[in-house]
Amino acid sequence: MTVYLYCLVASGHEPAPGLTGLGGAPVRVVSADGVDAWVSDLHDAGRATVAHARAHDAVVRAAMAQETPLPARFGQTFADDGALCRSLRERGSVLAERLARVRGAAEMTVRLLVEPSSAEALASEQRSLSAAHPSTGRAYLALARARQEARAEAARRADFLQARLWQCVAGVVREEARTPLVWPARSVTLSHLVARDALATYRLAVQRFVERELRQPVLLSGPWAPYSFTEQPRG
Amino acid sequence: MTGELESSERLVLSELLNHVLDKGLVISGDVTISVADIDLLRVGLSVYLTSVETVEARAAERGESPLSGDDRISVLPGRERP
Amino acid sequence: MAERTPVGQPDVEVLRGSAAAFEEELRSLAPALPERINADPEHAENGLAKLVLTLIALLRDVLEHQAVRRMDGGTLRDDEIERLGLAFKRLDERMQELKAIFGLTDEDLTIDLGPLGRLR
Known part of the structure; x- marks a missing residue:
């Protein structure tokens, strides 16, 4: 037992x-x-x-x-x-x-799918890397470089979306946590620690952000127990 | 396992699994690697965690900025930190 | 106790896009149920294979990154670039074979170290 x-x-x-x-x-x-x-x-x-x-x-x-x-x-x-x-x-x-x-807060989670065009580009990058069977060593390294650049690009895009969303919700969010991108990254996950009495205001802020500024698919979920805020804040 | 659920219920379940399995406080700090139902390796993360926290507390006492998460794992490529 | 605004069941709301797209994404993100309490002898060796392949993939990433940097930096001769690239290519082919044998995908090649984050 x-x-x-x-x-x-x-x-x-x-x-x-x-x-x-x-x-x-x-x-x-x-x-x-x-x-x-x-x-x-x-x-x-x-x-x-x-x-x-x-x-x-x-x-x-x-x-x-x-x-x-x-x-x-x-x-x-x-x-x-x-x-x-x-x-x-x-x-x-x-x-x-x-x-x-x-104390007194709950977690809200926002998931943003990367733009379809970019996602397709990344996916085909992946496919070409595994299916192209580059015949020379130099060609293989060139494909490896493409993969590294695609990763860096995904990270830059995630940073950009995170910063834009933050501008819209900063007033009602105590803390933010971003789930590390898992390769091949297709979505950015941001978790927000929000005072329970500010949850409705938070929802409105996210909805406004989505309507005004965003073309990507967005999923909003919560309130959750603060699963993403149990460790030391990072960075 | 999710075949009979409505789409909205599947989404709720997926979100729940993503929170419950992937996040949350780790106290026992052990990762057990088993083969054929036999525990072979027990990786004690709690020792490491304690030491990181101790290091950070001491750095704070000395008025230094503690290690950031990035410093600890910057050798690992292919993952992005906030 | 004023702050205890009740928190009910979570809402999951697709603000834009299709639910199906998110279902697929969430499935790929969700970690498998922990192996140690879901011991299935038939698939047990996969845990070990996953560990080994993840570590190899991690090393491969580090080394490939260095190789590309050296190549772009112009400090490698043509024959050295060729040798390096072919070595990585062979490693990649072996890894594809091993992944197929153990039924693993690229997304499986990560190990969750709890509070330390993910390895690779």
């Missing part, structure tokens, strides 16, 4: 009676140094299934109903409560700081 971790919550909040997590196990609290971990006991090997991923988020969301938690990544188990407590104590003050940082 192992202890499965859902999220960390500032102490003083209890899971509602009857709240269950993976495998229907009751959610309970393990406290360490002013931080509460919401956990449940896991009896089997903890198969990673869609149902379990949903159950994980449901518990995080239940915490969210009381106070914004630091959501844990799916799939972390500990041998027992003591092992979890030791891990938490090692990082005690850092975790308290991060909880304070997300």
Whole structure:
């Protein structure tokens, strides 16, 4: 049996009676140094299934109903409560700081698909690299250069879109995180930490940005628990 | 696994998986690599994380700017940092 | 407790473009469910193959980048450029074969190091 971790919550909040997590196990609290971990006991090997991923988020969301938690990544188990407590104590003050940082906020996620024309260009670049079978060494290196340039171009485009969106939402966003581009990059993902009472204003700002300035396809999702804001801010 | 869901439900599920599986706090900091159901390698990231945080705290105490994320991983190509 | 504006189920809203395009993109972005708790002996060796191929691809990227820089910088003779390029080409062909054998795509050749981000 192992202890499965859902999220960390500032102490003083209890899971509602009857709240269950993976495998229907009751959610309970393990406290360490002013931080509460919401956990449940896991009896089997903890198969990673869609149902379990949903159950994980449901518990995080239940915490969210009381106070914004630091959501844990799916799939972390500990041998027992003591092992979890030791891990938490090692990082005690850092975790308290991060909880304070997300307090009263939620995460919104914006995904921008790169312009179709560029995406096609990138895709054909990829295809030509693998299918062209360049006959000489020099030709191969030229294709390698094209691939490197396509990557750099994708990064530049991502920077540009990020900066433009930021100008429109900066007033209502506490913090921004960008998911690293995964090659072959077709989309830019930006996550925003937004005060819960400013969510409607944020939505309007994004919609205005899309209407006025953007031709790319855009997906807006949230509010989520602050999954993208659990680590030290980068850069 | 998503065959019977409406398009909008599939989108919600995909977004959920992208958040729950790819993001969120990593406390245990272990990556276990298994072969044929047998755990072979356990890479302890928590040790590294602790040391980075300690380094940053000490740098801050000395009034230096802590390492940025970029400094730590700039040897890795092909990935873009904010 | 004024700040606890309730947060309901998340909305996922396509502000522009088609839902289908985003479904496809999200599928390719979503990491596979973690292998260690989804141990399928039939595919178990893929985890190791993925690790090894990702590391090779990472090295290949670094070295290719250097090779292109040297080529563009004009510090390589023609025969050196040819030798280097052919070596990378052969490596690429081998990697294509291995990826096919293990059922991996280019997008699989990344390892998530949690808070450290992605390797490659």
